[in-house]
Amino acid sequence: MVNAKDYAFKVQPQQPNSQASQQAHGTIINCRKPGATRSGKKQKEARLREALLANAEESRKRKRGSGEECGFESASTEYALPTSQTACAASLSTIPPDRPICPPRWQPLKPPRPRKLKGPTKGVxxxxxxxILSFSDPAQLLAMRRTIxxxxxxxxxxxxxxxxxxxxxxxSALPEPPxxxxxxxxxxxxxxxxxxSCKAPNTRKTYWAFLRRWCKTCLQSKTLREHDAIPLLRSASGEDLSFLHTCLPSGIFDSWGNFAGVGPATTHALKTIYLLSDVRKIVAEYNHIKAQNTDPASWSAELxxxxxxxxxxVEERRSFAHKMEGYEEAARGTRTSDYALKKTAxxxxxxxEASKLMPPITAPEMECCPSYRRAVTIPKAPNNTSWLQLRPKLEREVAELRAKGGPPDQHPPTASASGTSTPMAVMDQLQPQRRFPVLPSIGFALGYHLGTAPPHSYFF
Structure with missing residues (x-):
C-alpha cells in the first residue's frame, strides 16, 4: 500500500506466508518525511528531552538503585533543550522501559560566603x-644592617x-673604643x-692611628711627612705653630714607604706622618681663636x-691604637699557629691513610705529588671527605711517578763503564789536594822591603 497522506498506520495481523516476512507483525512503520507533523509530537519530544537530561545528569552523579524512587514528577514539567543537544535526540529515541526518568536536580546558587577578615598577626x-641580636656577631649585625x-x-x-x-x-680581650x-x-x-675614600671593595687594612680604613694609594695621598708639614704649621701672620704637632694624630712610615704603626717615630730610619686634613684643620682653628681674642692678657689661658x-x-687615641695593634698581632699569631697545627694534622x-692502601704510598712519594702539596696547605682540619677527594688524584699521580722510576732521591746509582760505581768518598781520597799560595798584600811583602823577590813571584 502507498501512504499518500504521509500517515503512520498499523498493519493488521495476517497469516504468514510460506516465506518469512522481513518485518514483524504489529510494528509501526514511519513513512513520513522528516519535516512532517503528527499528533502527540510534543509529548514525544518532551520525553526525549527528559531522557537526554537524565542521562547527562547521571554521568555526574552516583547511580541510583533499582528500587529507589525519584522524587520528581516525570511528565508535568518541561525543560528547555539546547540547540546543540537537539541533533543528538534521534540517537536516544530508544529508551529502556525499566529506567526511571529523573530530571536534573537544580540547586539554587548560594551567595558567596564572606571571608573572615584576619587582622595582622603579632610578630616577635x-x-x-x-x-636575639645581642647574641649575634658584630660582623653579622653589619650584614643585616646593610641588607634588611x-x-x-x-x-x-x-x-x-x-x-x-x-x-x-x-x-675584655678587645680594647674599649676611644x-x-x-x-x-x-x-x-x-x-x-x-x-x-675610593670605595675599593677589597680593602681590609684599618689604620688605627687615624681611625680610617684606606687602601695604600689613598693613605699615601692623604698623608704627608713631618718635614713637609712644618711649613704648613704657620698662622696667618706667619707665626710658627710647630708646637701644635702634639695635637695631631701621627703614624710611622718605614724607609720603603710602608705603614709601620702609630707615631711618632723614635729612630732616624722611621718617618713620622700626619694627615694633611688634620694639619689644615688645626691651623684654621688656631687662626679662628686668635682672631676672636681681643684681650692679650687672657690669650694664654684661652690657648x-x-x-x-x-x-x-690624641694621647687617648695613641693608647687605643697601640692596644689594637697588639691585639691584632696576638690574634694573627694565634691564627698562624692554629693554621700550622691544622696543616700538620x-x-x-x-x-x-695512604699507608693503609694496597699497595701503600710512602711519604716521599706523596711529597712529589702536586695534589698532596696543595691539600696540606689548606688550613682546615682533616676528615674523611677531604681524604676521599685527594685519594683518586694521589693514586693517579703516584702511578705516573712510579712509571717514571719513583722519587728522585730513590733513583739507583748509575753504573760506570767498568760495571761498578766508585763512591764519592773514595774519589775524594784519591784526588790530591791542590795547594794554592796565599798572595800577600802589595807593599807589605817581606821580600819587597829586603830587596829580594816577593814570595808571589815564585811559581813553585
Missing part, C-alpha cells in the same frame, strides 16, 4: 629581638646592641671592608683651654 616582640631595612632602623634606634654583641663574642668613636663605627672599622683637650684626645692524617 621588640624586646625578644633585642635579646627593619634591622637598619632597629640597630639605629638601639645603639647599645653593638656593645652587648662585642662583649658577648670578645669579652671617646671619639661610637660602637657602630668601632664595629665597622673592625669587621667591614672597602676603602672609605691652654683649647690646647689641653686636644692633647688628651692534615699531613699526618693523609700519610696515615
Amino acid at each position: 616582640d621588640l624586646d625578644c629581638w633585642f635579646t 631595612p627593619s634591622c637598619y632602623y632597629f640597630l639605629r634606634d638601639n645603639p647599645t646592641l653593638w656593645k652587648h654583641s662585642r662583649n658577648y663574642h670578645y669579652g 671617646s671619639e668613636l661610637t660602637e657602630f663605627q668601632y664595629a665597622d672599622l673592625r669587621h667591614d671592608h672597602g676603602c672609605m 691652654h683651654a683649647w690646647y689641653s683637650p686636644k692633647v688628651k684626645v 692534615r699531613r699526618n692524617y693523609f700519610q696515615n
Whole structure:
C-alpha cells in the first residue's frame, strides 16, 4: 500500500506466508518525511528531552538503585533543550522501559560566603629581638644592617646592641673604643671592608692611628711627612705653630714607604706622618681663636683651654691604637699557629691513610705529588671527605711517578763503564789536594822591603 497522506498506520495481523516476512507483525512503520507533523509530537519530544537530561545528569552523579524512587514528577514539567543537544535526540529515541526518568536536580546558587577578615598577626616582640641580636656577631649585625631595612632602623634606634654583641663574642680581650668613636663605627672599622675614600671593595687594612680604613694609594695621598708639614704649621701672620704637632694624630712610615704603626717615630730610619686634613684643620682653628681674642692678657689661658683637650684626645687615641695593634698581632699569631697545627694534622692524617692502601704510598712519594702539596696547605682540619677527594688524584699521580722510576732521591746509582760505581768518598781520597799560595798584600811583602823577590813571584 502507498501512504499518500504521509500517515503512520498499523498493519493488521495476517497469516504468514510460506516465506518469512522481513518485518514483524504489529510494528509501526514511519513513512513520513522528516519535516512532517503528527499528533502527540510534543509529548514525544518532551520525553526525549527528559531522557537526554537524565542521562547527562547521571554521568555526574552516583547511580541510583533499582528500587529507589525519584522524587520528581516525570511528565508535568518541561525543560528547555539546547540547540546543540537537539541533533543528538534521534540517537536516544530508544529508551529502556525499566529506567526511571529523573530530571536534573537544580540547586539554587548560594551567595558567596564572606571571608573572615584576619587582622595582622603579632610578630616577635621588640624586646625578644633585642635579646636575639645581642647574641649575634658584630660582623653579622653589619650584614643585616646593610641588607634588611627593619634591622637598619632597629640597630639605629638601639645603639647599645653593638656593645652587648662585642662583649658577648670578645669579652675584655678587645680594647674599649676611644671617646671619639661610637660602637657602630668601632664595629665597622673592625669587621667591614672597602676603602672609605675610593670605595675599593677589597680593602681590609684599618689604620688605627687615624681611625680610617684606606687602601695604600689613598693613605699615601692623604698623608704627608713631618718635614713637609712644618711649613704648613704657620698662622696667618706667619707665626710658627710647630708646637701644635702634639695635637695631631701621627703614624710611622718605614724607609720603603710602608705603614709601620702609630707615631711618632723614635729612630732616624722611621718617618713620622700626619694627615694633611688634620694639619689644615688645626691651623684654621688656631687662626679662628686668635682672631676672636681681643684681650692679650687672657690669650694664654684661652690657648691652654683649647690646647689641653686636644692633647688628651690624641694621647687617648695613641693608647687605643697601640692596644689594637697588639691585639691584632696576638690574634694573627694565634691564627698562624692554629693554621700550622691544622696543616700538620692534615699531613699526618693523609700519610696515615695512604699507608693503609694496597699497595701503600710512602711519604716521599706523596711529597712529589702536586695534589698532596696543595691539600696540606689548606688550613682546615682533616676528615674523611677531604681524604676521599685527594685519594683518586694521589693514586693517579703516584702511578705516573712510579712509571717514571719513583722519587728522585730513590733513583739507583748509575753504573760506570767498568760495571761498578766508585763512591764519592773514595774519589775524594784519591784526588790530591791542590795547594794554592796565599798572595800577600802589595807593599807589605817581606821580600819587597829586603830587596829580594816577593814570595808571589815564585811559581813553585
